[in-house]
Amino acid sequence: MPILAFLRRHVWYIAFSIVILSAPLFTGNIYYLSILAFMATRLMIVLGLNLLMGQAGQISLGHAAFAGIGAYGSAIMTTRWSMDPWLAMLLSAVLAAAVAGLIGVPTLKLKGHYLAMATLGFGEIVYILLVQLKWLTNGTDGIGGIPSLTIGSIDFGNAQMFHWLVWGVALLMLRISLNLVDSRVGRSLRGLHRAEIAAMSLGVNTSFRKVQVLMVSAVFASIAGSFYVHYVHYVSPVSYTIIFSVILVTTVVIGGLGNVWGAVWGSALMILLPEYLKRYNQDYTQLVFGVMLILTMIFLPGGLVSFRTLVAKVRERFRGSRAGPVTGPEPRGGS
Amino acid sequence: MTFDQFLQYVFSGVTTGSIYALTALGFTLIYNATDVINFAQGEFVMLGGLTAVSLHDAGAPLVLAALGAVAIVAVVGVVFQLLAIRPLHSAGILAQIIVTVGASLALRTAAMIIWGRESLPLPPFTGDTPIKVSEATILPQTLWVLGLTLVIVVALQVFYRRTLTGKAVRACSVNAGAARLMGISYSKVVLLSFGMSAAISAAGGVMITPVSFMGYSYGAILGLKGFAAAILGGLGNPAGAVFGGLTLGILETLTIGALPMSGASGYKDAVAFLILLIVLFVKPQGLFGGRSVEKV
Amino acid sequence: MALLRVESVSKHFGGLEALKDVSFSLHEGQVKALIGPNGAGKTTLFNLISGIDRPTSGHVFFRDKDLGRLSPHVASRLGVGRTFQHSKVFDDMSVLDNVKVGRYARGHAGIFSAFLTMPRHRREETAVADASLRTLRRVGLGDRAHESAGNLPVGDRHLLEIARSLASEPTILLLDEPAAGLNNEETAQLAEIVRRVRDDGVTILLVEHDMGFVMDISDEVVVLDYGKKIAEGPPLMIRNDPEVIKAYLGEDL
Ligand SMILES: Nc1ncnc2c1ncn2[C@@H]1O[C@H](COP(=O)(O)OP(=O)(O)OP(=O)(O)O)[C@@H](O)[C@H]1O
Ligand SMILES: [Mg+2]
Numbered sequence: 001m002p003i004l005a006f007l008r009r010h011v012w013y014i015a016f017s018i019v020i021l022s023a024p025l026f027t028g029n030i031y032y033l034s035i036l037a038f039m040a041t042r043l044m045i046v047l048g049l050n051l052l053m054g055q056a057g058q059i060s061l062g063h064a065a066f067a068g069i070g071a072y073g074s075a076i077m078t079t080r081w082s083m084d085p086w087l088a089m090l091l092s093a094v095l096a097a098a099v100a101g102l103i104g105v106p107t108l109k110l111k112g113h114y115l116a117m118a119t120l121g122f123g124e125i126v127y128i129l130l131v132q133l134k135w136l137t138n139g140t141d142g143i144g145g146i147p148s149l150t151i152g153s154i155d156f157g158n159a160q161m162f163h164w165l166v167w168g169v170a171l172l173m174l175r176i177s178l179n180l181v182d183s184r185v186g187r188s189l190r191g192l193h194r195a196e197i198a199a200m201s202l203g204v205n206t207s208f209r210k211v212q213v214l215m216v217s218a219v220f221a222s223i224a225g226s227f228y229v230h231y232v233h234y235v236s237p238v239s240y241t242i243i244f245s246v247i248l249v250t251t252v253v254i255g256g257l258g259n260v261w262g263a264v265w266g267s268a269l270m271i272l273l274p275e276y277l278k279r280y281n282q283d284y285t286q287l288v289f290g291v292m293l294i295l296t297m298i299f300l301p302g303g304l305v306s307f308r309t310l311v312a313k314v315r316e317r318f319r320g321s322r323a324g325p326v327t328g329p330e331p332r333g334g335s
Numbered sequence: 336m337t338f339d340q341f342l343q344y345v346f347s348g349v350t351t352g353s354i355y356a357l358t359a360l361g362f363t364l365i366y367n368a369t370d371v372i373n374f375a376q377g378e379f380v381m382l383g384g385l386t387a388v389s390l391h392d393a394g395a396p397l398v399l400a401a402l403g404a405v406a407i408v409a410v411v412g413v414v415f416q417l418l419a420i421r422p423l424h425s426a427g428i429l430a431q432i433i434v435t436v437g438a439s440l441a442l443r444t445a446a447m448i449i450w451g452r453e454s455l456p457l458p459p460f461t462g463d464t465p466i467k468v469s470e471a472t473i474l475p476q477t478l479w480v481l482g483l484t485l486v487i488v489v490a491l492q493v494f495y496r497r498t499l500t501g502k503a504v505r506a507c508s509v510n511a512g513a514a515r516l517m518g519i520s521y522s523k524v525v526l527l528s529f530g531m532s533a534a535i536s537a538a539g540g541v542m543i544t545p546v547s548f549m550g551y552s553y554g555a556i557l558g559l560k561g562f563a564a565a566i567l568g569g570l571g572n573p574a575g576a577v578f579g580g581l582t583l584g585i586l587e588t589l590t591i592g593a594l595p596m597s598g599a600s601g602y603k604d605a606v607a608f609l610i611l612l613i614v615l616f617v618k619p620q621g622l623f624g625g626r627s628v629e630k631v
Numbered sequence: 632m633a634l635l636r637v638e639s640v641s642k643h644f645g646g647l648e649a650l651k652d653v654s655f656s657l658h659e660g661q662v663k664a665l666i667g668p669n670g671a672g673k674t675t676l677f678n679l680i681s682g683i684d685r686p687t688s689g690h691v692f693f694r695d696k697d698l699g700r701l702s703p704h705v706a707s708r709l710g711v712g713r714t715f716q717h718s719k720v721f722d723d724m725s726v727l728d729n730v731k732v733g734r735y736a737r738g739h740a741g742i743f744s745a746f747l748t749m750p751r752h753r754r755e756e757t758a759v760a761d762a763s764l765r766t767l768r769r770v771g772l773g774d775r776a777h778e779s780a781g782n783l784p785v786g787d788r789h790l791l792e793i794a795r796s797l798a799s800e801p802t803i804l805l806l807d808e809p810a811a812g813l814n815n816e817e818t819a820q821l822a823e824i825v826r827r828v829r830d831d832g833v834t835i836l837l838v839e840h841d842m843g844f845v846m847d848i849s850d851e852v853v854v855l856d857y858g859k860k861i862a863e864g865p866p867l868m869i870r871n872d873p874e875v876i877k878a879y880l881g882e883d884l
Pocket of ligand 2: 673674675716
């Protein structure tokens with residue numbers, strides 16, 4: 001029964017898709033729907049960064065830049081040059097990929113701290129350009145009046161329609177990310193993460209693969225940026241600072257490196273938590289994020305997706321006996 | 336650009352360059368002792384400046400405010416090591432990066448909550464009557480920055496080469512295992528390095544606040560530039576760090592000065608990061624070698 | 632014609648001459664051993680042959696290709712496989728996935744066909760899984776396929792590295808101290824596996840300190856000392872060569 005086998009293999013993905021896509025049937029509340037929409041765009045960026053960091057083991061502290069390229073690309077091309085939003089989205093993504101390719105070739109030769117600093121520097125340069133190229137970006141005032149997306153007579157300015165559109169795309173990205181993990185390319189990325197020289201000696205062109213996955217993640221981020229500005233109709237540079245890059249890395253790490261589903265849980269937490277904290281004092285949000293990053297690395301280095309292991313460990317310790325083995329290997333990225 | 340303009344740019348470059356140098360020195364101390372690159376280094380600079388502002392506002396004389404700020408930030412550095420770095424054990428570079436980045440975010444936000452969003456001033460150490468050199472002018476604070484930076488660098492050298500503790504620190508950075516065998520407490524050396532690193536960076540923050548004010552968000556940029564300076568001089572090399580900082584400061588102001596367009600100063604930071612990227616791509620071991628980038 | 636020719640290769644690290652004018656060649660189907668005291672330059676030579684490092688002077692020809700100018704992944708695709716002295720198993724990946732990475736060079740699926748899991752991609756995946764499992768069985772690790780590679784004992788890690796490399800179907804296999812850390816029984820097992828691999832037509836160059844093992848399985852031995860080749864010949868001759876004995880003074884040959 002191939003159908004049954006297919007359903008079993010993808011049960012989590014299908015269940016998640018059904019739940020998330022049916023949300024607008026239960027609520028028309030714009031506030032809730034926009035939180036979900038932001039979660040979708042965040043998920044797109046984090047999925048790409050998760051592939052880059054979790055699979056290929058390459059950190060990027062400048063990923064806000066790629067989202068910024070998508071956001072500003074769409075904003076500029078649609079408002080100033082009256083370009084079709086879909087075409088603008090496509091061209092922005094191509095631009096993001098090109099920039100990622102150009103910057104990736106020299107940057108991804110670096111390792112560890114050097115790579116982190118280089119990407120941080122890259123992100124900061126893009127941010128400075130967004131602020132300083134006033135003739136193009138309108139500086140810190142930002143660009144308003146960005147049109148909604150439409151297809152024929154369907155207007156995605158409508159919150160429910162936009163929900164289906166943006167989550168449709170996010171789910172597609174989730175699917176192809178999951179597919180990548182369980183493939184020749186995905187394995188080669190994990191291999192070069194563990195032992196780059198060994199992967200090279202097995203025929204993996206590691207520099208190419210690293211740049212390629214950076215380009216893919218740049219495209220994911222760019223598309224997310226485009227969707228975002230077509231939803232909020234406004235863009236300004238403050239959304240694309242180092243801090244946003246750091247928050248993106250936080251999301252990947254807290255969700256769980258090396259597990260694609262971690263991107264989902266991380267994005268959910270990192271979108272919902274500030275909404276919750278806002279009720280008390282918004283200022284504390286980033287303080288909480290920073291402390292969470294530290295605590296995660298110390299106590300839950302596998303991220304949220306490894307919570308089961310932590311619980312098992314703690315329980316074992318409390319029992320004081322080796323009653324049974326700790327839960328086996330983590331759920332794999334695949335399925 | 337005339338010679339006097341050139342001189343003016345050099346003066347201003349040397350001033351900010353000294354702060355980059357002290358930040359770079361901060362990176363170097365921690366890196367040599369532990370191989371950790373502390374992404375929160377810039378926050379120590381920021382905390383130094385803002386703490387001094389508060390102490391001074393509370394009525395402390397400037398000297399006491401400055402020394403107090405340095406001491407308080409040194410304690411922050413030690414606590415940071417104990418709470419965030421030590422529990423990592425040897426969890427790998429990615430974990431270190433993430434933890435120090437997290438600390439940076441936390442410290443910066445805490446500073447925003449404590450001091451607000453405005454940039455805060457501190458009076459110059461000794462008045463603000465400019466001194467004329469040729470047609471260029473130099474602020475007394477610039478002389479303070481240069482002089483104190485020199486004092487700190489010399490004091491650090493004396494500490495490393497002449498005192499027993501300093502020699503122990505150096506032994507650890509060369510070979511932690513062997514140092515441990517000789518009965519040197521590695522964990523104490525690491526704590527000391529974090530404390531001194533934070534103190535030196537904080538001193539930079541205190542000195543620069545009278546020139547350019549200090550705000551909660553300045554740390555990230557200062558940290559990045561300090562790192563760029565450290566790379567430029569060869570990571571792990573203290574003399575290189577100082578040289579790198581001064582060079583970066585001067586290059587930055589000169590490039591901006593040489594650019595013909597108006598509003599070029601907005602690109603000042605971009606120049607520094609461009610230099611960082613170029614050095615990383617072309618000669619990651621820096622101008623003076625330093626320790627090797629990658630051990631195969 | 633020789634399959635692999637090392638032609639007056641020298642390698643300097645700063646002032647240190649790790650290899651000095653070393654030449655020898657390897658014929659198809661041969662098992663050749665490369666021996667020498669610690670620091671003699673054996674691993675350095677492996678790195679040159681597998682494209683990880685460049686010779687300071689001289690050439691390494693594989694058939695008519697100059698390996699000294701190629702990247703490791705190109706060398707691998709030409710048919711040079713290797714294992715590492717300091718284990719480079721992909722820990723916390725499954726044993727099977729390790730071998731599947733070894734199969735990389737024989738596959739074609741790119742990133743887009745992975746994204747879309749096209750039928751062709753799925754067929755390739757099945758083939759890769761089958762071939763990898765077969766390779767694992769060749770080295771006797773068939774029943775550990777789904778364990779995490781990080782949990783394997785030392786001996787099995789060596790075997791896994793061999794299997795991983797074999798999965799790429801190399802023409803020549805470089806083994807860097809495969810018997811290090813193995814007990815006698817495991818060493819005998821390893822010798823058996825190496826012989827079988829040789830019988831399957833793979834040419835083998837191996838570095839090993841275990842002289843019993845070396846003498847047992849190699850057709851010829853090359854001896855390096857301080858980066859210089861001091862002897863070459865069949866095992867029996869090497870065992871009695873006065874210069875070799877001098878180089879190994881105090882060690883059991
Ligand atoms: N990347 C490098 N940089 C500097 N020196 C190196 C490098 N690689 C190897 N060497 C030096 O070259 C010499 C040869 O080293 P190599 O690893 O080839 O020896 P080996 O014969 O494999 O020894 P062993 O039996 O201990 O594995 C040694 O002195 C080593 O220190
Ligand atoms: Mg060796």
